[in-house]
Structures are given as C-alpha cells and as structure tokens.
Amino acid sequence: xxxxxxxxxxxxxxxxxxxxxxxxxxxxxxxxxxxxxxxxxxxxxxxxxxxxxxxxxxxxxxxxxxxxxxxxxxxxxxxxxxxxxxxxxxxxxxxxxxxxxxxxxxxxxxxxxxxxxxxxxxxxxxxxxxxxxxxxxxxxxxxxxxxxxxxxxxxxxxxxxxxxxxxxxxxxxxxxxxxxxxxxxxxxxxxxxxxxxxxxxx
Amino acid sequence: xxxxxxxxxxxxxxxxxxxxxxxxxxxxxxxxxxxxxxxxxxxxxxxxxxxxxxxxxxxxxxxxxxxxxxxxxxxxxxxxxxxxxxxxxxxxxxxxxxxxxxxxxxxxxxxxxxxxxxxxxxxxxxxxxxxxxxxxxxxxxxxxxxxxxxxxxxxxxxxxxxxxxxxxxxxxxxxxxxxxxxxx
Ligand SMILES: [Cu+2]
Numbered sequence: 001x002x003x004x005x006x007x008x009x010x011x012x013x014x015x016x017x018x019x020x021x022x023x024x025x026x027x028x029x030x031x032x033x034x035x036x037x038x039x040x041x042x043x044x045x046x047x048x049x050x051x052x053x054x055x056x057x058x059x060x061x062x063x064x065x066x067x068x069x070x071x072x073x074x075x076x077x078x079x080x081x082x083x084x085x086x087x088x089x090x091x092x093x094x095x096x097x098x099x100x101x102x103x104x105x106x107x108x109x110x111x112x113x114x115x116x117x118x119x120x121x122x123x124x125x126x127x128x129x130x131x132x133x134x135x136x137x138x139x140x141x142x143x144x145x146x147x148x149x150x151x152x153x154x155x156x157x158x159x160x161x162x163x164x165x166x167x168x169x170x171x172x173x174x175x176x177x178x179x180x181x182x183x184x185x186x187x188x189x190x191x192x193x194x195x196x197x198x199x200x201x202x
Numbered sequence: 203x204x205x206x207x208x209x210x211x212x213x214x215x216x217x218x219x220x221x222x223x224x225x226x227x228x229x230x231x232x233x234x235x236x237x238x239x240x241x242x243x244x245x246x247x248x249x250x251x252x253x254x255x256x257x258x259x260x261x262x263x264x265x266x267x268x269x270x271x272x273x274x275x276x277x278x279x280x281x282x283x284x285x286x287x288x289x290x291x292x293x294x295x296x297x298x299x300x301x302x303x304x305x306x307x308x309x310x311x312x313x314x315x316x317x318x319x320x321x322x323x324x325x326x327x328x329x330x331x332x333x334x335x336x337x338x339x340x341x342x343x344x345x346x347x348x349x350x351x352x353x354x355x356x357x358x359x360x361x362x363x364x365x366x367x368x369x370x371x372x373x374x375x376x377x378x379x380x381x382x383x384x385x386x
Contacts, residue, residue: 079286079354080319081327083278084347118283125281150326160285161355165328168321168348184325185348 030198036183036191037199043178047146049139051107054120054132061143065177068102068200070170073149075110076122077160081168082106086126089170091189092196093127101175102196108134109144109151110164147171147179269296270337270376275383277367278347282360288317289352289369289383290345295337301373303335303343308369312356319349329353334374361385 046061074082108114119132155162174180275291
C-alpha cells in the first residue's frame, strides 16, 4: 500500500520534472510590455491590395516581408497627430542600432492630395530612411480595414480645407508580412524602442 | 531511480526559479535610475538661522498678477510640403473675472482657428473648431498636443525650426496680447 503511494508520488514528480525540463528547454518568447506594444496572440493578414510608394513604384503588402515594420496611417496635411507620430518614429528610430531590421513608414489615407513626391518629401523630412505609400480610396479602405485602422474624411473634399480623422496608433508588421500588433498612443519613444528591440531580437 | 527523479525534480524547479528571477530583474531594469538627493539637501544643523526662510508663503500672500499671462508658446514644426500646423500655449487668467479667448490672428497663415480634439473608444482622433475658449479666474487653460490647439491652415511660408512667429491672441474683455511662438 505504502509502496503504491510512493510510486504514484514518484510518477507525479517525474511528470512535473519532465514538464519543467520541457518548458525550460523551449526557446523563450520575449516578454513584451503590452502597455507599450500590444502583440496579438495570433497574427493577421493584410488585404492584398496594390499600392504606389513614394518613389512611384507599385508594391503590395507582401513587399513588407523580411523586416519588422512600424506603419502609421495618416496624411501630410495633418496638423497635429501625424507630425507628432512621425517625430516620435524618428525618436524611436534614433534609439535603434543603425543596421536594424525595424523600418518605419506612413500610409496615406488621403490619396487625393498625397502624391508620391509629396509623401517622399514629407516622410524624409523626419528621417531619410522613412518610407511612404498610398493607393486609391478602395484599396486604402480594404487595407485599413484589415489592420483595424479607421479613417473618415470630414469637410469639403473639393477644397483643400478638408481634414481626415483617423486612428492614432502605429501598426506593427512582423517579418512574415503579417499584422502582429499595435502601438497605442501616447507614444513613448524610449519604451517603444526597448520593446521593439526585444521583439526584433527574438 | 528514485534519487535520480528527485534530482531531476529539484533541478528543474531551480531552473524555473531562475527564470522567474531573471524576468523580475528584467522588469526592474525599466525602473528609473536612483536619484541622488543628497547634493541639494539643506544642511539641517544650521536650521535656526534659516527657519524664517523655510517658512512657506501663505496662499493669500502670493501676488496676483491681475493680468493674462502666457507660458510655453510653440508651433509644431512640419515639413515644408505641409501647409497646416498647430500651435500650443498655456494661458493663465490672473484676473478676478472669467476671460474668453475669442480668436487668433497672424500674417503667418491664411486661416487660424481654435480647435478641440475628441478621441473615441476606438482611438480615432478628430478635431473640430470651437468659437471660443473660456479661462476661469485664477486658473490656467493649457492648449497641448492631442488636446485643444490653435489650428493653422495655409502657412504662407514654410516654418523653420527654431524661428519665432508672432500671433495675436484676442479676448472678450481684455486687450489683445501679441505672443511669440517658437517653432519646434
Ligand atoms: Cu485642428
């Protein structure tokens, strides 16, 4: 009777031991502070649309594969949120190693006014390595919907005075080209850079 | 056999301990560096001489400016292709009456408005014009990023980092105040 009990205890202990050994030998996923970067438990695919980048090249979201991307959805006529987000991206970028595989870009939700030339001048003002792209309204609608970004044009579209309300978070793509998480505002460049480095090193 | 299992169990538990200890120390790294307070601390040995100085001013002894004062006026630097920007400032009302900011004028741009910002549950930011902004007596209203701001449409010239631009702030019951905003 006593022997049986000991055997069961040993069996349980060895199970537990096996579990711990298995756990500790697994490669560890980095622990990301989800108040800084919210990493989705499951990645999501981006809408497969055609975009025009700031160099006039046609691209698709598949071209983002191979690097981590931090994308902001905004527009160049934006007075407040967008220049602030891009200034923050610059601050994040300067805190990353020079050979980093983390890239930054602006996707314009205002193709009516944001030409490739205009986008290029806008984003490279903040950092020479920054990238930008846009597309027609239908493609932008599909792309934003696939990354949970919301935008709405308000005001008279026939004048240059209209403005665009939009989400104020950054969208994170992983090197597989999937939507992997979001970076909510307010944006703290120091903290975001720290978490991005952890992610990119994993 | 039994002792082998025990060793396994003990060692694996230790691995687990070590891991959680590591995680703890990692999270501690993000805490701010300790601040050395000793340098600025007063020398308490001579306190009898300094006692009078240490006594705080009573609230009603603070001089009331009786005027409108501004602090930290700045305009957000935007790339030259962007015709729009926003400006921010803290406005303190040192008078005994409520004061209302009714408008901003400048040669800087085609149109300047007072705006407020709304953020919905999904994180979508939208801004809208407001006619005026009230500043209660003896209080400060802060115009700041992601909040109420001075909206600048149609910059006549691109901004230059570090330059100062003047805008006139108009109030309902106070003379207008020229304010120099720094571009940054
Ligand atoms: Cu505004």
